[in-house]
Amino acid sequence: MEFDTVEEYQTLVQCSADLIAIADEDGVFLHYSPSATRILGYESEDLTGESAFSYIHPHDREEVYELYRGMVDDPEVTTQRAEFRFRTADDDWIWLEAHGSNCTQSSIDGYVINARDISERKTLEQELQHEKRQVQQFVSIIAHDLRNPLTIATAYLDTAVASGNFSLLEVVDEELERMERIVTNTLSTAQVDLVERNADFVAVSSVAKPVWESVSGGRGRLTIVDDVRIEADERQLAWLFSNLFHNAVAYGGDVHVEVGPLAATRENENENGNEPTDTGDIDGFYVADDGPGIPKDRRERVFEAGYTTDPTETGLGLAIVRAVAIAHKWTCRVTESDPRGARFEFSGVETA
Numbered sequence: 182m183e184f185d186t187v188e189e190y191q192t193l194v195q196c197s198a199d200l201i202a203i204a205d206e207d208g209v210f211l212h213y214s215p216s217a218t219r220i221l222g223y224e225s226e227d228l229t230g231e232s233a234f235s236y237i238h239p240h241d242r243e244e245v246y247e248l249y250r251g252m253v254d255d256p257e258v259t260t261q262r263a264e265f266r267f268r269t270a271d272d273d274w275i276w277l278e279a280h281g282s283n284c285t286q287s288s289i290d291g292y293v294i295n296a297r298d299i300s301e302r303k304t305l306e307q308e309l310q311h312e313k314r315q316v317q318q319f320v321s322i323i324a325h326d327l328r329n330p331l332t333i334a335t336a337y338l339d340t341a342v343a344s345g346n347f348s349l350l351e352v353v354d355e356e357l358e359r360m361e362r363i364v365t366n367t368l369s370t371a372q373v374d375l376v377e378r379n380a381d382f383v384a385v386s387s388v389a390k391p392v393w394e395s396v397s398g399g400r401g402r403l404t405i406v407d408d409v410r411i412e413a414d415e416r417q418l419a420w421l422f423s424n425l426f427h428n429a430v431a432y433g434g435d436v437h438v439e440v441g442p443l444a445a446t447r448e449n450e451n452e453n454g455n456e457p458t459d460t461g462d463i464d465g466f467y468v469a470d471d472g473p474g475i476p477k478d479r480r481e482r483v484f485e486a487g488y489t490t491d492p493t494e495t496g497l498g499l500a501i502v503r504a505v506a507i508a509h510k511w512t513c514r515v516t517e518s519d520p521r522g523a524r525f526e527f528s529g530v531e532t533a
Contacts, residue, residue: 198216198297199216199295199296199297200213200214200216200217200220200221200277200294200295200296200297201213201214201216201293201294201295202214202217202228202233202293202294202296203284203289203291203292203293203294204233204291204292204294205291205292206253206285206292207232208232208233208234208246208249208292209230209231209232209233210228210229210230210231210232210233211229211291212229213228213229220275220296220297220298221267221269221270221275222269222270222271223269223270224270227270233294234246234249236267236268237265237266237267237268238265238266238267238268238274240266241263241265241266242265244263244265245263245265248261248262248263248281249261249281249292252281252283252292253283253292256283258283259282259283260280260281260282260283261280261281262278262279262280262281263278263279263281264276264277264278264279264299264303265277265279267296275298275300276298276299276300276302276303277296277297277298277299278296278297278299279294279295279296280294280295280296281293281294282294282295327360327363327364330356330357330359330360330363331356331360333352333356334352334353334356334357334360337349337350337352337353337356338350338353341353379414379415379416380412380413380414380509381412381413381415382410382411382412382531382533383410383411383413383415383418384408384409384410385405385408385409385410385411385440385466386405386408386440388415388418388419388422389403389405389422389440390403390405392419392422392423392426393422393426393438395423396423396426396427396430397426397430398430400430400434400435400436401429401430401433401434401435401436401437401438402437402438403426403438403439403440404437404438404439404440405440405441406439406440406441406442407441407442409441409442409463409466409532410532410533411465411466411530411531411532411533412530412531412532412533413509413530414508414509417505417508417509418505420501420505421501421502421505421506422440422468424498424499424501424502425438425468425498425502425525426438427498428498428499428523429470429472429523432472432473433470433471433472433473433522434472436470436471436472436522437470437471438468438469438470439467439468439469439470439518440466440467440468440469441466441467441469442463442465442466442467442532443463443464443465443466443467443526443527443528443530444462444463444464445462445463445464445528463532464528464529464530464532465511465512465526465527465528465529465530465532466526466527466530467524467525467526467527468524468525469518469522469523469524469525470518470522470523470524471518471520471521471522472521472522472523473521473522474517474518474521474522474523475515475517475523480514480515480516483499483515484499484500484502484503484513484515485500502525506527509530510529511527511528511529511530512527512528512529513525513526513527514526
């Protein structure tokens with residue numbers, strides 16, 4: 182199909198989903214298509230006479246300016262491409278992919294810019310980069326954590342064989358168990374994000390009690406306060422309890438762990454300002470202990486994969502706890518229990 186009239190070309194420009202603009206050699210807008218309203222929010226003529234560079238994000242401006250000047254100053258450069266953030270009429274930033282063409286030798290006598298909104302693509306790219314960095318960090322942590330017990334086990338095994346002192350194999354056995362724990366926790370962390378949740382209403386006690394028996398090793402005691410039924414994937418909930426209980430015993434020894442319902446609260450205004458008040462409803466559950474607790478400056482870091490203050494631990498337990506909470510769309514926070522110890526609260530939980 183050929184376009185023979187000016188009206189047909191105008192219709193093509195007006196119906197284009199992309200932004201089409203004409204700028205002079207300094208990057209000043211001379212004309213732009215109606216799609217600028219849909220993409221950028223600017224009405225007709227809002228940008229006319231304005232420099233495009235004044236709307237480009239400061240971090241991107243210099244690079245885009247150099248590309249544009251390259252097209253203006255060198256007749257051999259007829260097109261340029263750039264990705265940059267552009268300020269909208271709402272004073273937000275969106276990502277544009279723009280192609281500039283030198284059309285000064287045509288009836289247009291200017292530089293034609295075709296641009297499209299690529300904000301969703303850039304967001305996806307950033308998310309993928311973030312995931313890639315997390316995977317790289319995670320792999321590095323696992324490699325480091327496995328290398329330490331492997332080195333120790335190998336050294337003790339060589340010594341035991343050379344000396345005939347086979348009592349040293351006890352240390353080898355301990356280090357192999359440590360490696361097995363690392364592998365188990367690593368697989369659990371991966372599966373939290375990969376398995377499809379099979380959520381159903383389960384009693385907290387029915388999951389917590391058997392997990393406690395298998396983790397505590399006869400140390401400490403568990404108390405279930407006012408058992409509650411919550412909607413959860415039973416296997417993933419068991420992972421959550423397993424890691425919380427393991428940490429409580431590992432750091433608290435003969436510790437008392439308490440699991441109970443978390444009351445929903447609302448903010449009430451009074452002479453002391455806004456203070457939370459129980460509504461009488463159940464919003465989730467908590468797991469508290471009377472161990473040494475977690476200092477305030479570490480309460481966010483403890484959920485990071487690999488973070489631990491004990492070199493014999495993997496630093497993955499609380500990362501698994503947070504992953505389970507995220508998979509269930511629960512809010513997870515750590516605070517202090519009364520009179521001391523750590524308290525993990527899970528809110529936004531569906532209860533029966």
